[in-house]
Every structure is written in C-alpha cells, then in structure tokens.
Amino acid sequence: MMLRPEALEGHLAKTIAPLYVIASDEHLLALEAADKIRRAARANGYSERDVLTVERTFKWGELLAANQALSLFGDKKLIELRIPTGKPGKDGSAALQAYAKDLSPDNLTLVTLPKLDWQSAKASWVTSLQQAAVYIDIPNIERAALPGWIGTRLAAQQQSADRQGLDFIADRVEGNLLAAHQEIQKLGLLHEPGRLTFEQIHDAVLNVARYDVFKLSEAMLAGDPARLVRMLEGLKGEGEALPLVLWAVAEEIRTLLKLKAGMEQGRPLGALLKEHRIWGPRERMMEPALRRLSLPVLEAALQDAAQVDRMVKGLRAKAYAGDAWDAMLQLALKVAR
Template sequence: MQLAAGQLAQHLSRGLRGLYTLHGDEPLLIQEAADTIRAAARAAGFTERTAHTVAGAHFDWSEVLAAGGSLSLFADKQIVEIRIPTGKPGKDGSAAIQQLCEQGQGNDDLLTLVILPRLDKATRSGAWFGALERHGVSIAIEPIERSALPQWLAQRLAQQDQRVKPGVEGQRSLQFFADRVEGNLLAAHQEIQKLA
C-alpha cells in the first residue's frame, strides 16, 4: 500500500500496520515520519526497539531475522528498524527482506520500519521492494519544491503558534527566509526552532 507523507498521521489514527517503509532524500521529513510511527507504536504498547544499519555487502541479515522472531523478557511488542543507507540490500538482503515480510504477516507483536534513501525505478521494481509494498505501507518522502517552501515555512511557524504579518510584508518575510535556507529543510527547521 502506498501512502503520501501528508496522510501518515490520519492513517496511524486508524491503527498500525506491521510494516512501514520510508524512502526519500529529505532527512528531516524522514526523521519526522519515523518519529510519528514510533510514537504511535509506543502508544500501542510497543516497548522494545532494535535498530539495524545495513553497512556493506557483508551485513549479517540473520541478526535482523532473529530480532523479528524473538522478544525480550520485559517487552510484549517490539519495533525492528532497518536502515539501508545505500538503498541496495544485496542478494542476501533481498531474500532476508522478503522472508521478514512473510514472517511479519499476522504478527501483531512486531512492527518493522524500513528506512531507505530515494530509490530509482529499477530498485523500486525489485522483488524485495515489491514485498515491502505488498505486505506493508510504503511512504515516499518527496522534497519540498522551492516554490512551496514559503508556505511550508508558514505552516511550521503556525505549528509553534507563530504567524507572519498578513499581506505582502509577510510574504516577503517568508520569501527572505526561504532564500536564506536555500531549500535545506533541516536548516529551516533549526531556524524556526530558534524563533520559538
């Protein structure tokens, strides 16, 4: 199931699925989406989290598969987080991801979160990514277009109960802000936090 990033909160309010895949090149938006999923999972009783970062072709996928199959003495439900910074899990990883997707079916005590960079069409058509989309929710995190950045900044300010002046003066302020951060959402977020 594919979902737009803006629909995530509404989707989570209706209940969690067992598998989420986030992919895109906006670190801030990926982090916020992952945090939103983790918060919903904590509220649903997921108390344990294991994180795995796939580093190179010699990554031991058995650790990931074992993590999905075992719980600690103190946790009823767990989150297994898999980061693949290259977006290429390799042959062993492809098989492991497909196996993990199958294992997670019907297991309400396991939530798997896979985080990937922006993927090209060839990668998205791979068997492992197809399994992620078939068995879970796939969320493509799209970059904020330069023309939409002032509006994005205004929304972020509004989340902090801050407003710019209405009219042309406010639009100029937002445009100035957008020009200074040059499309870097993380820098924009940090500057907005300073204004709080």
C-alpha cells in the same frame, strides 16, 4: 499500501500496522515520520526496540533473528531496519521478500530508505514491501515549494509572514531543510504568535544555506539569475571544486542543445525527454527553458564552456578575461538569461 505523509498521523490514531517503510532524502521529514511511528508503537505496548543498520558487514540473518527472538519480559518489540544506500543487494533482496511474507504479530517493523531511483523502485523487494507495508514515500521539498512549506510550519506555531519574508527565509536556508526547521522554531521562541514583520525575520534568520552543485541547473533552467549568482558565490565560498561546477553546467548545456536540435528537426519534446531520461521537476523546467533559448545561443554557450575549461586548466581563453569563477558566472548567466 501507499500512504501520503500528511495522512500518517490520522492513520496512526486509528490503527497500527506490523510493517512501515519510509523512503525519502529529506532527513528532517523522514525523522519526523519515524518519530510519529515510534510514539504510536510505545503507546501500543511496543516497549523494546532493536535497531539494525545495513552496512558492508551486515548479516541478513540478524534481521531474521531479531524477528524471531522472544522478549525477555514478554513485551512487544519495535524493529528498525535502516538501509542508508537503498541497495540491499541480492541476499538482502531475498531476505526482505521473505520477511514481508512472514511478519511476526508481536513485532512492529520500521524500514527506512533513501529516495529510490526509478530502476531501484521497480525491484522485486520494493514491490514486496509496498504490498505488505504501509509505504510512505516522502518527496523532496523543491525550491519553488519551499516558501509555502515554511509558511505552513509557521502557521503550526500560530505565526505568519508575507511573501517577502517567506522568500527571505527560503533564500537563507536553501538546500538545508533541518536549518529551516530550526530557524522557524527560533522565530517561535523570539516572537509572539501573529504576523511577523520582515525586519523581525531579517534580524533573526541566519544564512545557513547549503548549496548543491547539481542544483545549479535548476536555477539556470528556471531563468533565475539572482539565485544563480547566490548559489555560485556560495559554492565558491564553500570551497567547491570549479571543474565539478563547470562539468555540471556544461552537461546541462549539452542536454539543452540535443533537445533543441531535435525540436528543430520536428521531433516532439516528449519523445526527446524520454529518450534522454529526463523526468520529474527537471522535465517540467525544460520546456520553458527551450522556448527561451535559441540554438545559436546554446551552441555559443557550449563553445564558451570550452574556453572556461581552458581557464580552469591555466590556459588562455579567448572568450573571457580575469578570474575563472567570474567566467563561470558569465557562462551560466548566458543560459539563465
């Protein structure tokens, strides 16, 4: 049974299932969901707890043994199985399918996984878990949704802020949901319930953003120069390797160029996106970006990427002068604008 994350608390108030699965890359939200299940388990008499982590040396017999072992005190048991890679392997796949078919009435099992890619999500062991378990797939909080998420969290502690304040927090904690949670809690400790002023937020919230080189394309596709500048400066300050940044940007330009060329030939965008395996939030960003960018601009941007590559390698570049990071910024802004 698939269950929306926001419905978990209501579900646990009514019943408790023998098997739960949490799949998410948002560690904070996954932890909060798991904590709700643990609290419900304790309240229902599952007083013992076994934690198993699937690592290279993990033996799947340990899961079977944990499920069959009787409690020394006759209590019910919570078994947590953590699969950090989301890839249990052939033996694990067979073990999970067998486990899902033979759940012990004396145990509650909680399986935690990262967000599965489309290929892994079709595996037989995932299908078995989805059929036997309460399966909670927690989506990532994308940048566009982050101010709303922060506003909801503030409301839960009887506080609120205007859009400027929410955007300010989102800018400072981008890519770091746990830091966002901590900053929101800090505001709850520092200020009384009610409307927070921008000055109160500005003075309290630290710059704890964690920048991801692969999110650069998101800012570039969205045509958001301010965010792009902030991310590049953050990556540079964190010591990110410039060749990796250039590769990520150049790959996005190549993809845009292929899509634009296909559209110029009269091919539908939907078919092109499918052909290049583009889906999800990135798919939704492609159409407005392609409307904004012309074929000559993309061709020139790809040539400029080659010039930036020369600068990174210590060679002279015709298109740019000065620092390679500045050249990288000019290149990315050409696409964002």
